[in-house]
Amino acid sequence: MNKKILYVMSMLFFAFVGFIMIPQTAKADIDGVTVTPLIGDSDITDRFQIIGNSKTTRTLKISIANFGVRNLTLKVVPTNATTSMDGKIVYTDKVKAGQYGLKYAFADMTKAQTVKINVGKTKDLSFKIKLPEGKINHLILGGFNIYDVSNFAKGNADVPVWITDDNKSVGGIVTLHNLSLDVISKKPHIIINLQNKEPGIMKNVIVHMTVKRKSWLDRFNLGDKVMTADLTYPKVAPNSRIPVDFDQNTTPIKAGTYTVKGAARSGKATWTFHKTYTITQDQANNINKRCKGLIYNKTTTYILIVCVLVSIIFLIFWAIWYSGRS
The missing domain is CATH 2.60.40 (Immunoglobulin-like)
Incomplete structure (x- = not known):
């Protein structure tokens, strides 16, 4: 009996260890699609984080798997993070440099890609990120917005990309x-x-x-x-x-x-x-x-109608009064 308990506990332990070592996927709302940023040896597994000098080029890799019931054509678009009406950070808007004080747009650092993925298949995509020439003050919060080309409204996935020179936190105004x-x-x-x-x-x-x-x-x-x-x-x-x-x-x-x-x-x-x-x-x-x-x-129409009627009645009475004096 003790051997059986020890065996079960051992299996549970190894299953738990195997689970926590699996790379985390990014948030995906597309049916049957998983998106995994291939980070490498880093404690951060849900996003890319680039800390370094400007004027350099970095390569980022994303793995996309299709476990759904139909073949898909997906578009992966670089953009900057925006704020939704319910106070969430999203990557669904097209953002250009200069908007809201943004100095550098992530869309200017790399190019969008379109990929076809059949059912049960996985494809890895590589993106060359060319960092801007000027100093990156504090944080550029970019990301990849991934959506189904045939049905944009059906959902999307996003992979955040944090870019910074000094990795220092800063507040907002x-x-x-x-x-x-x-x-x-x-x-x-x-x-x-x-x-x-x-x-x-x-x-x-x-x-x-x-x-x-x-x-x-x-x-x-x-x-x-x-x-x-x-x-x-x-x-x-x-x-x-x-x-x-x-x-x-x-x-x-x-x-x-x-x-x-x-x-x-x-x-x-x-x-x-x-x-x-x-x-x-x-x-x-x-x-x-x-x-x-x-x-x-x-309301305004009714008030104007009443004013006109009152004016007409006043004029009628005034005309009667005036003719009576003549």
């Missing part, structure tokens, strides 16, 4: 970038874009933001209500926007002047914002015509 409009799931959205303009990852960024459209109806308390957002972003990518979303649901976008106020806090640092933006009628129409199920508020 939050500023107000702009106001933008978008259509998401056939509904209009007003998005206030903050930005982390520093080359460092931020954590637990708390944002309070209000947006108010100015109107002459405000003096009668009949204007548009103040929209409020209270959000926490667990992680914010370096040199990236921080989107604060105001979902309008069935309310169409209105042209006019919007006042944006708010504050962001991370640790002991706090930043405040106050600015006005203008949405033109053409911008509003462009968004609204792409949405469905919008309900238009006709």
